[in-house]
Amino acid sequence: MSEPLRILSVGAHPADIFDQSGGTMAHHADQGDYVGCVVLTHGARVHDAVISDDMHHRSEVPAAAELQALITERSDIKAEEARKACKLLGVEDLYFFGADDAVLIVTDEAVRRLARLLRQVRPDVILTHFPKEGDGLTNAHAIAGQIVMHAISLAGGVDPGDRNPPHKVAQVFFFGAGAAAIPRQVWQSEGGYYNAVFIDITDVVDKKLAALDCLISQGYGGAYARKRIETSDGAFGGAGGVAYAEGFIPLNAETHDYLPVTERALASARASDHELIAERSYRIPVD
Numbered sequence: 001m002s003e004p005l006r007i008l009s010v011g012a013h014p015a016d017i018f019d020q021s022g023g024t025m026a027h028h029a030d031q032g033d034y035v036g037c038v039v040l041t042h043g044a045r046v047h048d049a050v051i052s053d054d055m056h057h058r059s060e061v062p063a064a065a066e067l068q069a070l071i072t073e074r075s076d077i078k079a080e081e082a083r084k085a086c087k088l089l090g091v092e093d094l095y096f097f098g099a100d101d102a103v104l105i106v107t108d109e110a111v112r113r114l115a116r117l118l119r120q121v122r123p124d125v126i127l128t129h130f131p132k133e134g135d136g137l138t139n140a141h142a143i144a145g146q147i148v149m150h151a152i153s154l155a156g157g158v159d160p161g162d163r164n165p166p167h168k169v170a171q172v173f174f175f176g177a178g179a180a181a182i183p184r185q186v187w188q189s190e191g192g193y194y195n196a197v198f199i200d201i202t203d204v205v206d207k208k209l210a211a212l213d214c215l216i217s218q219g220y221g222g223a224y225a226r227k228r229i230e231t232s233d234g235a236f237g238g239a240g241g242v243a244y245a246e247g248f249i250p251l252n253a254e255t256h257d258y259l260p261v262t263e264r265a266l267a268s269a270r271a272s273d274h275e276l277i278a279e280r281s282y283r284i285p286v287d
């Protein structure tokens with residue numbers, strides 16, 4: 001056994017880390033790896049049952065101070081949901097940066113703060129959004145990915161005031177959904193990015209479902225969590241030849257001593273079509 005990995009998943013909004021990497025995080029936590037999370041924005045402005053939904057149907061929204069207080073209150077509720085979800089997946093630490101999700105941009109402050117956290121937590125592997133997702137400009141996920149890339153670069157050196165030594169990350173896996181999902185915007189016509197790594201999450205899909213069920217403020221609890229897992233993780237699973245999977249786009253090419261062929265690839269090549277279809281056909285039981 002090699003030493004435990006240190007993995008950090010960084011998302012723009014509270015639900016992203018669970019949506020895109022919940023099963024992968026549960027897997028690694030189960031095998032004794034360190035798993036931590038960072039959520040860059042509070043997410044209350046665009047993804048909240050009260051702020052983004054109720055306000056939509058009012059004739060007038062509350063005055064500034066009252067609205068701000070409401071956003072703070074809802075942010076706390078969302079953070080609590082995310083903490084609960086992390087516990088179910090075995091995630092040890094959850095760091096909230098609390099940025100307003102009004103306009104997320106790459107700032108010196110956000111990059112430095114994350115770089116300091118990287119020197120402190122010292123992850124080997126980072127999971128985060130693809131920095132060219134969508135238009136790569138107004139897309140909060142893309143900006144989050146860009147903040148992470150700047151922070152990785154900065155963390156590789158010293159910063160006055162931070163006593164932690166420089167830290168380098170071994171690999172970054174970008175969330176496949178969004179960058180390599182079904183294209184639905186003109187921005188997605190370029191690129192040609194594809195999911196090069198699938199993580200089979202079938203054995204922990206119930207944990208991921210329980211985690212998504214915690215995200216009630218975002219409308220995930222219940223029917224949507226199930227629909228989302230069937231359509232998204234189920235589609236990734238179909239592409240990866242398993243029941244449920246999460247897809248990733250690795251940043252760096254890998255160097256091996258010998259040609260890398262997985263046990264799965266060998267087993268799959270030796271299985272019949274019906275055996276392969278049977279493996280993909282598992283569904284979360286409906287209770």
Ligand SMILES: [Zn+2]
Nearest residue numbers: 012013016141
């Ligand atoms: Zn998001």
